[in-house]
Amino acid sequence: MGRRDPLAEPAPLIRRVYAYAAYRLGHGPDAEDVTSETFERALRYRDSYDPARGEPAAWLIGIARRVIDDPRRRRELPVDAPEGVAEGPEEGSADRLDLQAAVALLSTGDRELVALRYGADLSARQIARVLGMKTNAVEVALHRVRTRLREALDAPAAEPDDGKRARAV
Amino acid sequence: MRFRKDEDGFEGLLRDARPEPPAELVSEIARRLQASPVRRSPRLRLGLAAGLTSALLVVFASVGGVGYAAAAASKAATAVSHAAGSDSRKSDASHTAPAANSNTAAPSSSTLQQQNGNGHDPHDPGHHQYGHDRVTICHRGHTLVLPQRAAQAHLARHSRDTAGRC
Numbered sequence: 001m002g003r004r005d006p007l008a009e010p011a012p013l014i015r016r017v018y019a020y021a022a023y024r025l026g027h028g029p030d031a032e033d034v035t036s037e038t039f040e041r042a043l044r045y046r047d048s049y050d051p052a053r054g055e056p057a058a059w060l061i062g063i064a065r066r067v068i069d070d071p072r073r074r075r076e077l078p079v080d081a082p083e084g085v086a087e088g089p090e091e092g093s094a095d096r097l098d099l100q101a102a103v104a105l106l107s108t109g110d111r112e113l114v115a116l117r118y119g120a121d122l123s124a125r126q127i128a129r130v131l132g133m134k135t136n137a138v139e140v141a142l143h144r145v146r147t148r149l150r151e152a153l154d155a156p157a158a159e160p161d162d163g164k165r166a167r168a169v
Numbered sequence: 170m171r172f173r174k175d176e177d178g179f180e181g182l183l184r185d186a187r188p189e190p191p192a193e194l195v196s197e198i199a200r201r202l203q204a205s206p207v208r209r210s211p212r213l214r215l216g217l218a219a220g221l222t223s224a225l226l227v228v229f230a231s232v233g234g235v236g237y238a239a240a241a242a243s244k245a246a247t248a249v250s251h252a253a254g255s256d257s258r259k260s261d262a263s264h265t266a267p268a269a270n271s272n273t274a275a276p277s278s279s280t281l282q283q284q285n286g287n288g289h290d291p292h293d294p295g296h297h298q299y300g301h302d303r304v305t306i307c308h309r310g311h312t313l314v315l316p317q318r319a320a321q322a323h324l325a326r327h328s329r330d331t332a333g334r335c
Contacts (some may be wrong), residue, residue, distance in 0.1 A: 007202050011195055014195045015195065018188065018194070024186075029190045031188070032191070032194050035198070036194070036198060043202060050302075119187055119188070
């Protein structure tokens with residue numbers, strides 16, 4: 001009879017929301033702000049959570065998307081390359097940095113897909129619901145994004161290296 | 170490059186490369202969430218009230234309370250309809266033949282006794298209310314409407330009591 005508390009186990013949810021925001025905005029203070037604001041709103045609207053409409057993670061990601069798209073906070077937010085890329089990889093996390101840099105080069109739509117699938121860890125079906133697409137279409141789009149990412153990672157290091165990678169389109 | 174070409178391996182790598190939030194951010198948000206208690210929604214409260222009411226009704230019904238209440242209501246409705254019927258009959262009588270049928274409007278006790286033989290007064294409201302097993306007697310100057318047995322006992326005990334109105 002009691003309604004399930006969507007924020008009962010917050011730590012994994014915080015990680016998923018942060019990863020989503022970081023894939024969209026870049027690793028750092030902007031992603032932290034979005035995560036913080038998302039949970040602030042989630043706390044305010046905790047009673048409105050309906051388990052029949054999806055898991056807590058999907059609900060939170062919906063809030064995070066609105067926070068990111070909120071015109072009040074939507075200044076020109078550049079997608080920065082991950083910290084440390086310009087200075088070179090640290091502590092053996094080269095793969096991670098390469099990958100995050102490659103994600104930063106993707107288009108907004110592709111980055112959204114990567115953020116939802118590999119940041120927020122949503123299933124294709126959940127992503128389809130969030131984006132208003134068909135599950136098949138999401139799977140195909142994800143496949144294409146992975147191909148593009150692989151190509152970006154396999155390509156020789158000919159990217160502009162002036163401290164900032166090329167902005168996403 | 171370093172990434173395997175197979176789909177699963179690449180996906181695993183994408184997940185492993187997920188950006189991690191600073192530990193203090195996680196603990197700060199978690200602390201804030203745990204500090205604010207979960208409020209019960211109004212819908213939940215309404216549901217709780219409805220559930221409790223249903224449970225009470227079930228308990229009430231199981232001990233016959235519902236039947237008792239229904240019977241009481243039914244009796245009250247019957248009594249009201251009898252009373253209304255009696256009133257309308259009386260008014261009908263007074264409207265149709267107010268002068269010619271004065272016996273019907275105000276019958277004497279002797280007339281009643283003649284009419285029903287046992288002191289039953291068909292025009293008495295008590296007759297309509299309590300049915301045919303009631304008898305009207307005159308006890309010490311007061312007209313009483315009693316159950317048949319009680320009337321018989323009265324008449325046997327009090328020699329001055331008479332059947333019918335006083």
